[in-house]
Amino acid sequence: MTGSTATTENAGIAEPAVLSDVRGWFWDLDRHAFEWFLRSQQQARVGGDLLELGAYLGRSAIVMGNHLQPGEKFTVCDLFDSEAMEEENSAEMARSYRKTLTREAFEVNYLAFHDRLPELVQAPTSVLADGRIPAGSCRFAHVDASHVYEHVAGDIKVARAALAEDGVLVLDDYRSAHTPGVAAATWEAVFTLGLKPIVLTDCKFYGTWGDPEPAQELLLAASGGAPGCWVHPETIAGRQVLRMGGTPEKIADFPVSRHHDRLVKEAAARAQREGTVRAAELLAVRRAAAAAARRPVAVAKRMAADLLPPVVTSAVRRARRSK
Ligand SMILES: C[S@@+](CC[C@H](N)C(=O)[O-])C[C@H]1O[C@@H](n2cnc3c(N)ncnc32)[C@H](O)[C@@H]1O
CATH class of the missing domain: 1.20.50 (Pheromone ER-1)
Structure with a gap:
């Protein structure tokens, strides 16, 4: 049974019963895609750390944390309830996150599903450019923080340095009308930094600086890896990129919380x-x-x-x- 009844409070914060009780912008098709990539890496015995820039209340982080293997580290960077340094970023924070977002709420949500918190960096993502994430240490990075072009371009560079050769980079909001800066930074990375798209969903871009073809072949052979999904090959500048869509209604329910x-x-x-x-x-x-x-x-x-x-x-x- 996966009913939501998140009414009991922990220091005034509602404890989640199921993942959908955690507010956020992380939908089932991308949950399926995240789990598909993370599980495929585990099956291929590809180890490495996980990195998320922009966690909000933890919805995508909780899913990533479920795939952390022994010895791997998960770093999450978010401003949470700290001030943004720049006006455009402050306006975005005030508009979209301020009313609901605290670090404590993230922690209550995350610990409802996991025994330990990830390594939390409460700061602008630009601090990660100081090399604190060891070069080449990550197998999967999710960039979903500021939508300001200069910040996303910086986040992509941080992720590039952090990722191992065949690591997977996920960029959120790469095609939304209200986030042109993310689109600009995404395609700039493709055309000038050698980022290769693997698969695109409505919300997220999945790419790598390694070889995108093995993952593409597996996704095509498995029709997206879940009943209800489809994948369609496209070409951009002579290189194959997949589009994935559908409603993966039959993907397994995410495990319920301890509450x-x-x-x-x-x-x-x-x-x-x-x-x-x-x-x-x-x-x-x-x-x-x-x-x-x-x-x-x-x-x-x-x-x-x-x-x-x-x-x-x-x-x-x-x-x-x-x-
Ligand atoms: C779209 S939300 C993340 C959504 C989340 N991944 C989910 O699954 O629902 C964006 C997050 O980025 C954070 N953020 C915005 N600008 C930031 C910056 N410059 N540095 C760090 N975090 C930032 C916000 O605090 C917010 O929590």
Whole structure:
């Protein structure tokens, strides 16, 4: 069952029950792509550290952290609740993140899914240009911080130095209308710094300074690696690049947080006590019902009986009947 009931608070911060309780801009197709790349590296016994520039409340970091292997290090850099140094960056922070973002909230979210925090650098990403990430040490880097052209161009250089030869660089918002600076920095890196695109989704660019073809061949052979996905080859300046899309509805649910079962029980008890389900809980309960309906009958029945009030178990029955 993967119902969201994130109502219990930790120092005033709602603890997440499931990944979608963590606010952010990281959707299932890219979660699938991240997990596909990270898992493929693990299967090929490619080791190395992980790096994220721009974490917000931790949604993509939590997924990356799930693929950290023993001996590997995960560094996350974000301003969190610190001031940005420059006006354009400050305006972006005030517009998009200030109301919700604190380092403490990131930590509560991350620790709901993992035992240890990553190495946190609370500073502008430009500080990473000082070489504190050992050259060639990373296998995967996600750049999703400032959208200002000069900053993204700097972040790409930091990632380039940090990545091993066949490491994967992911650039967020490389084609959004409101982020022309990211687009400019992305294609500049392709045409002047030797960055090779592997695959493009609506939101993210996946590339490498190594050889993009082995990953492209695997993705093409596997039609994107999940039912519901498609990949389509394109050519840019004589080089193959894939586009990937679809709705990978059948990708495995991300593991629930350590708080999930307790939060579901608390929400169910509240619903019983009050004889009603609050709007937010109703949504959670519907999601839990839908998730339970997708599980084998015996498991769904047992979980529903253990955890859910009658209003939910009847929703599970309805969901099953309508299949
Ligand atoms: C789009 S959000 C990241 C979204 C996140 N990856 C997710 O999965 O939802 C961008 C983040 O970059 C951070 N940021 C913006 N400018 C920055 C800078 N110059 N240095 C470091 N972090 C910055 C913001 O604080 C914000 O948390």
